[in-house]
Amino acid sequence: MYHLALKMLLGDRAKYLMLVGGLTFATMLMTQQCGVFFGLLKWTTSHLSNMRAKLWVVDRKVEQANELKALRDTDVNRVRSVAGVAWAVPVYVGVQSAKLADGNFKPVMLVGLDNATLIGQPPLLLRGRLEAIRLPNSVIVDELAVRRLSAGRAKPLDLGDTFELNDREARIVGICRADKHFFGYPYVYSTYTQAVQFAPRQRKMLSLILAEPAPGYSLASAAAAIEAGTGMKAYAEEELFWSTIWWYFRNTGIPVAFISTILLGFIVGMVISGQTFYAFVHENLRHLGALKAMGASNGLLTCMLLVQAFTVGFIGYGMGALLVVGFGRTAVTRGEPPFMFPWQLPAATFALVMSICMLSALMGIRKVWKIEPAIVFRG
Amino acid sequence: MSTTTVAPLAVHVRAVTKTFGQGEAAVPALKGVDFNARQGELLMIVGPSGCGKTTLLSVIAGTLNFDGGEIEVFGSSLHAMKPRHVTEFRKRNVGFIFQQFNLIPTLTCIENVSVPLLINGASRRVAEQKAEAMLDQMGLPGRGHDRPANLSGGQQQRVAIARALVHEPRLIICDEPTSALDKDTGSHIMDLLRDVARHPDRSVIVVTHDNRIFKYADRLTEMEDGRVQRVHDQAGNPDFSE
Numbered sequence: 284m285y286h287l288a289l290k291m292l293l294g295d296r297a298k299y300l301m302l303v304g305g306l307t308f309a310t311m312l313m314t315q316q317c318g319v320f321f322g323l324l325k326w327t328t329s330h331l332s333n334m335r336a337k338l339w340v341v342d343r344k345v346e347q348a349n350e351l352k353a354l355r356d357t358d359v360n361r362v363r364s365v366a367g368v369a370w371a372v373p374v375y376v377g378v379q380s381a382k383l384a385d386g387n388f389k390p391v392m393l394v395g396l397d398n399a400t401l402i403g404q405p406p407l408l409l410r411g412r413l414e415a416i417r418l419p420n421s422v423i424v425d426e427l428a429v430r431r432l433s434a435g436r437a438k439p440l441d442l443g444d445t446f447e448l449n450d451r452e453a454r455i456v457g458i459c460r461a462d463k464h465f466f467g468y469p470y471v472y473s474t475y476t477q478a479v480q481f482a483p484r485q486r487k488m489l490s491l492i493l494a495e496p497a498p499g500y501s502l503a504s505a506a507a508a509i510e511a512g513t514g515m516k517a518y519a520e521e522e523l524f525w526s527t528i529w530w531y532f533r534n535t536g537i538p539v540a541f542i543s544t545i546l547l548g549f550i551v552g553m554v555i556s557g558q559t560f561y562a563f564v565h566e567n568l569r570h571l572g573a574l575k576a577m578g579a580s581n582g583l584l585t586c587m588l589l590v591q592a593f594t595v596g597f598i599g600y601g602m603g604a605l606l607v608v609g610f611g612r613t614a615v616t617r618g619e620p621p622f623m624f625p626w627q628l629p630a631a632t633f634a635l636v637m638s639i640c641m642l643s644a645l646m647g648i649r650k651v652w653k654i655e656p657a658i659v660f661r662g
Numbered sequence: 663m664s665t666t667t668v669a670p671l672a673v674h675v676r677a678v679t680k681t682f683g684q685g686e687a688a689v690p691a692l693k694g695v696d697f698n699a700r701q702g703e704l705l706m707i708v709g710p711s712g713c714g715k716t717t718l719l720s721v722i723a724g725t726l727n728f729d730g731g732e733i734e735v736f737g738s739s740l741h742a743m744k745p746r747h748v749t750e751f752r753k754r755n756v757g758f759i760f761q762q763f764n765l766i767p768t769l770t771c772i773e774n775v776s777v778p779l780l781i782n783g784a785s786r787r788v789a790e791q792k793a794e795a796m797l798d799q800m801g802l803p804g805r806g807h808d809r810p811a812n813l814s815g816g817q818q819q820r821v822a823i824a825r826a827l828v829h830e831p832r833l834i835i836c837d838e839p840t841s842a843l844d845k846d847t848g849s850h851i852m853d854l855l856r857d858v859a860r861h862p863d864r865s866v867i868v869v870t871h872d873n874r875i876f877k878y879a880d881r882l883t884e885m886e887d888g889r890v891q892r893v894h895d896q897a898g899n900p901d902f903s904e
């Protein structure tokens with residue numbers, strides 16, 4: 284009987300296309316918007332993925348990775364002296380202004396790494412040598428910086444080229460790939476001592492301290508020891524990641540905007556497919572009544588409607604998901620718009636689309652249950 | 663009363679009442695109907711519009727609940743059955759032929775005819791083989807893969823008859839089977855239904871107000887205002903076996 288149920292639905296071209304189209308659209312809207320949303324949120328944690336350290340020691344008041352309060356240079360040694368800390372290194376992070384060949388200025392995210400260890404180094408060096416960063420006035424820039432800072436030049440910036448960073452000459456000795464920052468600033472790496480030269484002089488220049496627990500200490504116990512011993516805040520990497528994401532969740536309108544779009548996707552999908560499905564059942568009342576008269580039970584008719592609903596659900600979801608994957612691939616290779624596609628995302632959309640189908644089917648099922656088989660004899 | 667010369671009863675209806683609606687709006691459609699149909703006969707229920715023919719047919723077929731009285735169809739007591747069992751009963755024992763054919767337009771003729779078999783649990787392959795054979799028998803060879811809309815009215819009604827017969831039910835129920843057809847086509851359909859009725863283990867009940875086809879009936883049951891007035895054969899002899 285189920286093959287006939289499908290044929291009945293497929294035979295009604297307009298409704299079938301409407302159903303599949305509505306569900307494709309809903310899938311796309313929900314998945315794509317969530318992907319962009321996750322991508323955007325992930326950008327807020329780019330410092331973490333770019334520097335990679337187990338412990339992040341910051342000012343007591345700091346709640347997220349993009350709003351750091353400066354520490355004293357001596358604080359590094361205070362952390363080092365805490366029992367349970369294997370090592371601790373200083374990092375400078377600050378937005379500085381780079382001058383372009385055409386006279387314009389562009390903000391860049393300047394990261395100063397510990398001179399001796401270079402801990403926090405770029406995740407992937409594409410060209411050049413990391414150690415060259417210790418030479419005077421040397422920097423490693425990311426691919427975005429190459430694109431951004433090349434404006435007004437005949438050729439894109441390359442190894443050996445220079446540009447002005449806060450009125451000081453910076454020589455490119457390496458090009459790296461780094462995760463993009465939420466504010467869209469390119470990453471420029473130098474040593475800590477260089478960085479504080481590039482940056483305008485202030486009383487406190489240290490942004491944060493990266494550390495690792497000594498053998499035998501858990502992350503939690505080392506963090507607790509640092510907090511007790513120094514009065515600073517010590518985050519485990521994971522902890523700072525979520526703290527940062529939650530901070531943006533709580534303090535910006537971004538989630539509201541995205542959740543509204545997702546809700547909209549759900550509602551649009553629901554309205555289109557619910558209404559179309561209801562209309563389908565309504566227009567086939569006579570035939571469904573005839574099936575009932577011929578002895579089709581409510582159970583059989585329910586299963587037929589479910590088969591119809593879930594079939595269009597699978598097709599619509601599949602097409603929507605494919606389109607989003609296509610979009611996501613382009614986004615990820617281009618680096619923007621932000622996009623992240625964890626497996627939970629298609630899984631959750633799948634569940635939502637299936638619940639849309641279930642609800643739509645239920646509307647039809649309610650109607651089918653109420654059909655009196657005797658209607659088949661009424662003109 | 664001699665029961666030896668008369669075929670056994672297929673349908674036995676006693677004192678059946680049915681009222682639609684309640685209070686002021688109540689419409690008594692059946693006011694104590696007594697009525698029999700025999701095996702191997704084509705019985706017509708005739709009478710003016712609104713007299714309760716369709717209602718009677720619906721309660722006999724088990725598609726409509728009735729208020730009082732008793733109905734037995736081939737030994738099953740509809741008045742004593744749970745709704746679920748009535749559905750089971752219809753599935754196995756009743757074939758339906760409707761005024762408007764009621765074929766599903768998006769399905770082919772074979773698929774339409776296979777429906778009762780599928781509802782009865784047959785496999786798709788078996789159901790479609792039997793459906794095709796039944797269409798051949800109804801004089802529609804080679805039309806099995808057409809949609810109903812590509813067939814004439816008479817051909818569509820033949821498909822509907824094939825659908826009503828394919829699962830070999832014992833009771834065939836037809837409500838105004840010829841009223842959507844012209845005279846000649848209607849006659850052909852009635853010839854066909856008459857042949858269908860010539861089967862010792864079967865009974866065909868036709869509701870109609872089309873007096874041109876009265877001549878196809880073995881017996882006629884005349885209804886008026888919710889009651890059976892008269893039962894007689896073609897010669898006009900009253901039927902004393904009732």
Ligand SMILES: Nc1ncnc2c1ncn2[C@@H]1O[C@H](COP(=O)(O)OP(=O)(O)O)[C@@H](O)[C@H]1O
Binds near residue numbers: 714718
């Ligand atoms: N579902 C219904 N609700 C209310 N009244 C009905 C319903 N079906 C039939 N009736 C009424 O019952 C009476 C008998 O109807 P019906 O059995 O259809 O007559 P016939 O088939 O002889 O024309 C009519 O008065 C009709 O208006």
Ligand SMILES: [Mg+2]
Binds near residue numbers: 715716717
């Ligand atoms: Mg009628």
